[in-house]
Amino acid sequence: MRKFIIKVNGNSYEVEVEEVGAVKEVSIPVAQVATPSPAPTSAPSPAPTPAPKAAEPKVEKKEVVVSPGQEVIEAPMPGNIWKIEVKEGDSVKAGDVLLILEAMKMENEIVAPRDGVVASINTTEGAQVNTGDKLVVLD
Numbered sequence: 001m002r003k004f005i006i007k008v009n010g011n012s013y014e015v016e017v018e019e020v021g022a023v024k025e026v027s028i029p030v031a032q033v034a035t036p037s038p039a040p041t042s043a044p045s046p047a048p049t050p051a052p053k054a055a056e057p058k059v060e061k062k063e064v065v066v067s068p069g070q071e072v073i074e075a076p077m078p079g080n081i082w083k084i085e086v087k088e089g090d091s092v093k094a095g096d097v098l099l100i101l102e103a104m105k106m107e108n109e110i111v112a113p114r115d116g117v118v119a120s121i122n123t124t125e126g127a128q129v130n131t132g133d134k135l136v137v138l139d
Contacts, residue, residue: 001016001017001018002016002017002018002019003015003016003017004016004017066137069139070119070137070138070139071113071114071116071137071138072134072136072137072138073098073110073112073113073134073135073136073137073138074131074132074133074134074135075101075110075129075130075131075132075133075135076101076108076110076131077101077103077108077131078103078128078129078130078131079101079102079103079104079108079128079129080101080102080103080126080127080128080129081099081100081101081102081123081124081125081126081127081129081135082099082100082101082102082107082125083099083100083125084098084099084121084123084124084125085097085098085099085100086098086099086118086121086136087118087121088118088119088120088121089117089118090117090118091115091116091117092112092115092116092117092118092138093112093115094111094112094113094114094115095111095112096111096112097109097110097111098110098111098112098118098135098136099121099123099135099136101129110135110136112138113138114138116138116139117138117139118136118137118138118139119137119138119139120136120137121135121136122134122135122136122137123135123136
C-alpha cells in the first residue's frame with residue numbers, strides 16, 4: 001500500500017493506493033556489440049536569411065472635427081470593418097446598423113445611438129481599427 005495526500009480545491013485528502021499487478025524489474029544481459037563509428041558529416045549550411053520586408057505604408061488617420069450637437073461613434077474593440085451599411089447624408093434612426101465590425105471571427109453590429117443624419121464616415125471597408133477609433137459622426 002502507498003499513501004498519498006491529494007489537495008482538491010484547498011482541501012487535503014489522504015488516500016491509500018494498492019498496487020495490484022506489481023511489475024518486476026528484470027535485467028537481461030546484452031551481448032557486447034561493436035558499434036561502428038559515425039561517418040563524418042559536413043557542417044550544415046546556414047539557413048538562408050529572408051529578404052527584409054518592405055515597410056508597410058502607414059495610413060494616416062485624418063483628424064475628425066466634431067461640431068457641437070454632433071455625436072461620434074467609436075470602435076468598441078479592435079477589429080476589421082467588414083461592411084459599411086450607410087453613406088454620408090443618410091438619415092438613421094436609433095438602433096439602425098451603421099456598419100459591421102468583425103472581431104475574433106464574430107460580426108458585431110455598430111448601431112446608431114440616436115436618430116440623426118450621417119455627417120461623415122471615417123473608415124473604409126476592410127480597414128483595421130483599434131478601440132476608440134472614430135468611425136462615424138452623426139448630426
